[in-house]
Every structure is written in C-alpha cells, then in structure tokens.
Amino acid sequence: MRAVIAITLFTLLSPLSHGADDNQGKRLYTMYCTQCHGVHGNGLGVNSSRMSVQPRSHIEREEMMARSDEELFKVIQQGGKSIDKSNLMPAWGDNLNEEEISALVAHLRQLCCEENGNE
Amino acid sequence: MQIKYLSTLMALCLSFITGYSHGAPADKVAELCGSCHALERPDYEAQGREERFSRKAPPLYFAGNKYRQEWLAAFLQAPYPLYPSGYFPESKLQDTADGDIPNENDLVTHLQLSESDASEVTDYLMNLQPYTEMLSQDNYSEGKVSLRMGTLDFRKFKGCDACHQDSEDNGGFSGPILYDAWSRLQPHYISAFLKNPLQWDPNTIMPVPQMNEQAVHKLVDYLKAIGETE
Structure with a gap:
C-alpha cells in the first residue's frame, strides 16, 4: 500500500509527468521557440534557413542528454552567451518566469527523450 | 426645449445624410x-x-x-x-x-x-x-550611424536578424520586417519598445534586449539609416 502511494505521489510531483506542466511547456515552446527550433523541435524553424548558426535540434537524444536540466534552464533564462553558445539564442529571463522556464525544460526532455515526444 | 428637439433632429438628419452617427x-x-x-x-x-x-x-x-x-x-x-x-x-x-x-x-x-x-x-x-506619458520620458534624439557599423551591430553583435529582416534578402521570417520601420513607427516608440518590450506587451515574443540606452539608440539610428536609403 505504501509503495502504491509513493509511486502515485512521485508521478504527480515529477516535473516530467504528463499533465498541466507538460501542456504549459508545449504551449510555451510553440509561442517562444518554434520560430527557430521548428514546430517539431528539429532545429529547422522558419528562421533557420537564414541564420548564421543553426538552432539546436531538440529531438537529438544524445546531444540533449549531454546537457543537464540546469544548463537548459540557464540557456533559456540567460541566453546562448551564458553557456558560450551563439548570441542568436536570446535571454528569455525577463519574458518568462522561473516556473515557465522549468515547464520548458520539462518539455525539452519530452521532445528529446520520450517516445512520441515531438508529435 | 424646442431648440433641444431641433438640434437633435438636425443631428439625426445629418447622420442620415452622411451615413455617420456620433x-x-x-x-x-x-x-x-x-x-x-x-x-x-x-x-x-x-x-x-x-x-x-x-x-x-x-x-x-x-x-x-x-x-x-x-x-x-x-x-x-x-x-x-x-x-x-x-x-x-x-x-x-x-x-x-x-x-x-x-x-x-x-x-x-x-x-x-x-x-x-x-x-x-x-x-x-x-x-x-x-502611453503618451510613457513616451514623453524617452530621450532618443536622432543620430547618425554608418551603415557598415550599424549592419554589423544589428546582425552580428545583437543577432536581431535571427528574426527580423533589415533588407529583403537578409534576416529571419518570424518577426516584423524592419527595413520599413523608420517610415512605419514613431522614433520614440522604437526606442521605448527596444528598452522594454514588456512594458508595451507582456506577451510579446520579442526578448528583452540586454543593452543600455546608448546601444538602443544606435539600433534606432541604424533603422533610420536603412529606412532613409530604401
């Protein structure tokens, strides 16, 4: 019985759980990220063809797993320069609050690393 | 009282004739x-x-x-x-x-x-x-920037061209074109918006640029420069 409660609580509290957070992350991704990173997160957004540095594909598991959640949070909040990447990735820390950035990080993890994440 | 009715009647007639009401x-x-x-x-x-x-x-x-x-x-x-x-x-x-x-x-x-x-x-x-009051606090005044330096700043240093076009053949597609910005937008609006887009629109998808006032004004001057050479 305790195990069932523990698993239920873990599922409800996990940032990667499917639910309101995930939907929020997906909506925010559509609004702020797809222009460059693509509607499917493959890095081929509508702006990408003219960009001097290509946006990261968020569906490449290996590359994305090389980044910690903290790094993803930081690059969204403070921009590409904060992790020695391109300044074409802007800092969204004034536009988005921390809860929203966390929701985006959770969505990125879904895109890269969960089955059907980029649908 | 008659005058009041008369003026109301005249207003009604006028609006009927012109097609406009108040x-x-x-x-x-x-x-x-x-x-x-x-x-x-x-x-x-x-x-x-x-x-x-x-x-x-x-x-x-x-x-x-x-x-x-x-x-x-x-x-x-x-x-x-x-x-x-x-x-x-x-x-x-x-x-x-x-x-x-x-x-x-x-x-x-x-x-x-x-x-x-x-x-x-x-x-x-x-x-x-x-937002007239807010705009009145903006202190942009028109200046000059060389096209070469302005282009470098806009494209390379600030990365604005990821989303915005400063000419028909350069820049991204998601943001509004900016080679017409000088003829389209009031200079103080451009300056104030660049300083803090969220003041104008909390749901803007324009990131808040991390730059000081002087850098903002240089960008406005660049938009002026490209607008005047169009």
Missing part, C-alpha cells in the same frame, strides 16, 4: 479592425499567455503612440506583409524536409481600404494614445 468611426473601426486587432488593452493579468494564442494580429489600442500617421493611411490603402511568415504563434507554417516554411496560401492578406475609409480609420486609431 459613434460611427468607432463602430467602423470595430467592424473593420476589431476581429483581428485588440482595440482595448487585453486583460493580460486574467488571460495569461493564452491571450497571445487568441491573437490574430498586433494590438492597436496604442496605435497613436506607435505608428506614423502618414504611413498608416498609406498602408491601409495598399497593405503589404509585415510578418513574412504570418503572425506568431498562429502563423501557418508548412513542415518540409528542408524545414518549416511559410505557407503562402494560408497567409492572411490585410484588408485594403478606400482612401476615405483609410483616412477615417487612421484618424481614429491615431487618437488611441494611452
């Missing part, structure tokens, strides 16, 4: 513009981010603080696409093997107005000025 310009603007553009400040606090998803076009409730009157009147008579891939996030994109591209067939064509309608709508919109 509230007609507002009604006309609401009818022509209101289905896509916000004419009053949205309740951002209540709607949150979902407000952006319900938008079809930029809000116009501060049009008189934003646009140049002569540009607005001309645009309404001969509109052209300001957002090359449509207005995000409702933009219609086509997913191809080479990446996302604007779906030309789904891009909304702006309504084209007659000269008289354009004039009437422009007059009405230019009176929407809730």
Whole structure:
C-alpha cells in the first residue's frame, strides 16, 4: 500500500509527468521557440534557413542528454552567451518566469527523450 | 426645449445624410479592425499567455503612440506583409524536409481600404494614445550611424536578424520586417519598445534586449539609416 502511494505521489510531483506542466511547456515552446527550433523541435524553424548558426535540434537524444536540466534552464533564462553558445539564442529571463522556464525544460526532455515526444 | 428637439433632429438628419452617427468611426473601426486587432488593452493579468494564442494580429489600442500617421493611411490603402511568415504563434507554417516554411496560401492578406475609409480609420486609431506619458520620458534624439557599423551591430553583435529582416534578402521570417520601420513607427516608440518590450506587451515574443540606452539608440539610428536609403 505504501509503495502504491509513493509511486502515485512521485508521478504527480515529477516535473516530467504528463499533465498541466507538460501542456504549459508545449504551449510555451510553440509561442517562444518554434520560430527557430521548428514546430517539431528539429532545429529547422522558419528562421533557420537564414541564420548564421543553426538552432539546436531538440529531438537529438544524445546531444540533449549531454546537457543537464540546469544548463537548459540557464540557456533559456540567460541566453546562448551564458553557456558560450551563439548570441542568436536570446535571454528569455525577463519574458518568462522561473516556473515557465522549468515547464520548458520539462518539455525539452519530452521532445528529446520520450517516445512520441515531438508529435 | 424646442431648440433641444431641433438640434437633435438636425443631428439625426445629418447622420442620415452622411451615413455617420456620433459613434460611427468607432463602430467602423470595430467592424473593420476589431476581429483581428485588440482595440482595448487585453486583460493580460486574467488571460495569461493564452491571450497571445487568441491573437490574430498586433494590438492597436496604442496605435497613436506607435505608428506614423502618414504611413498608416498609406498602408491601409495598399497593405503589404509585415510578418513574412504570418503572425506568431498562429502563423501557418508548412513542415518540409528542408524545414518549416511559410505557407503562402494560408497567409492572411490585410484588408485594403478606400482612401476615405483609410483616412477615417487612421484618424481614429491615431487618437488611441494611452502611453503618451510613457513616451514623453524617452530621450532618443536622432543620430547618425554608418551603415557598415550599424549592419554589423544589428546582425552580428545583437543577432536581431535571427528574426527580423533589415533588407529583403537578409534576416529571419518570424518577426516584423524592419527595413520599413523608420517610415512605419514613431522614433520614440522604437526606442521605448527596444528598452522594454514588456512594458508595451507582456506577451510579446520579442526578448528583452540586454543593452543600455546608448546601444538602443544606435539600433534606432541604424533603422533610420536603412529606412532613409530604401
């Protein structure tokens, strides 16, 4: 019985759980990220063809797993320069609050690393 | 009392003859513009981010603080696409093997107005000025920047061209084109918006630029420089 409660609580509290957070992350991704990173997160957004540095594909598991959640949070909040990447990735820390950035990080993890994440 | 009735009757006759009633310009603007553009400040606090998803076009409730009157009147008579891939996030994109591209067939064509309608709508919109006080605090004054340095700044140092075009053949597709910005927008608006886009629109998808006032003014001067060479 305790195990069932523990698993239920873990599922409800996990940032990667499917639910309101995930939907929020997906909506925010559509609004702020797809222009460059693509509607499917493959890095081929509508702006990408003219960009001097290509946006990261968020569906490449290996590359994305090389980044910690903290790094993803930081690059969204403070921009590409904060992790020695391109300044074409802007800092969204004034536009988005921390809860929203966390929701985006959770969505990125879904895109890269969960089955059907980029649908 | 008779005078009151007489003046009411005259007003009614006048409105019948001209087709206008007292509230007609507002009604006309609401009818022509209101289905896509916000004419009053949205309740951002209540709607949150979902407000952006319900938008079809930029809000116009501060049009008189934003646009140049002569540009607005001309645009309404001969509109052209300001957002090359449509207005995000409702933009219609086509997913191809080479990446996302604007779906030309789904891009909304702006309504084209007659000269008289354009004039009437422009007059009405230019009176929407809730942020005059805020703009009066902006201290931009026109300066000069060399095209070479301005281009480097816009493209390489600030990365604005990821989303915005500073010429027809350079820059991204999601943001509004900027090679017409100087003729379209009031200089103080450009400056104030660049300093803090969120002050104008909490749901803007323009990131807040991390730059000081001098750097903002240089960018405005660059938009002036490219606008004047167009």
